Amino acid sequence: MTEESRTPFSEWLRSRSEPDWASVVTHPFAEAIGSGTADMRRYLEQDFQFVDAFTALLGAAVAAADTLEARVAVGRFLGQTVADTEHSYFHRALAELGGEPAPPAQPVTGEFRALMDEVRLSQDYPLILAVLCVAEWTYLGWASRTTEPPQGFVHREWIELHSGPEFEAWVGFLRGELDRLGPGLDEDGRARVLDVFRRATTLERRFFDMALG
Numbered sequence: 001m002t003e004e005s006r007t008p009f010s011e012w013l014r015s016r017s018e019p020d021w022a023s024v025v026t027h028p029f030a031e032a033i034g035s036g037t038a039d040m041r042r043y044l045e046q047d048f049q050f051v052d053a054f055t056a057l058l059g060a061a062v063a064a065a066d067t068l069e070a071r072v073a074v075g076r077f078l079g080q081t082v083a084d085t086e087h088s089y090f091h092r093a094l095a096e097l098g099g100e101p102a103p104p105a106q107p108v109t110g111e112f113r114a115l116m117d118e119v120r121l122s123q124d125y126p127l128i129l130a131v132l133c134v135a136e137w138t139y140l141g142w143a144s145r146t147t148e149p150p151q152g153f154v155h156r157e158w159i160e161l162h163s164g165p166e167f168e169a170w171v172g173f174l175r176g177e178l179d180r181l182g183p184g185l186d187e188d189g190r191a192r193v194l195d196v197f198r199r200a201t202t203l204e205r206r207f208f209d210m211a212l213g
């Protein structure tokens with residue numbers, strides 16, 4: 001058994017997405033969210049547009065998944081978190097910050113939406129999982145580094161949405177799906193998932209760069 005075949009697929013993808021992966025998880029903008037000092041208005045205005053395409057991608061994952069258990073797990077997260085807690089957070093936070101719900105998209109927002117649309121239209125479950133997993137696992141990474149919750153709700157609730165046992169279980173589910181499906185892919189299939197995983201990781205880093213200004 002080679003080292004590569006023993007490594008879970010999700011870990012193999014992550015390790016091949018360095019150095020951008022570490023740059024996202026330790027990004028100065030993420031650290032500023034953790035300390036409650038980040039200027040969240042422009043970031044959340046752009047992220048609200050990200051979340052629109054992300055929500056559509058979750059719907060595509062429900063449709064493309066190969067098991068009922070997976071459809072239920074994704075559908076539950078979509079309904080209970082994205083369409084409920086997170087959606088209400090965006091409206092309250094944008095109102096607090098005087099942000100607009102639909103300002104012009106920054107180039108990185110447009111490129112991220114284009115990648116999500118590309119994999120959504122492919123209806124290829126492992127490719128869809130690759131983008132979902134990068135988006136959620138990188139966010140768990142930076143949000144879990146916060147030790148002292150910031151005072152204001154805009155920073156604090158954004159961290160709470162991306163950390164804690166429920167979010168860890170969600171990321172564990174996404175990683176588990178990639179780990180389950182990876183060994184059944186041929187070399188070309190694995191390369192296609194890696195390509196999407198890397199592109200999404202680079203876009204996460206560039207999204208934080210944009211937010212930093």
Ligand SMILES: Cc1ncc(CN)c(N)n1
Binds near residue numbers: 136
């Ligand atoms: C850009 C981006 N990446 C990830 C997430 C986490 N869902 C987000 N809200 N925005």
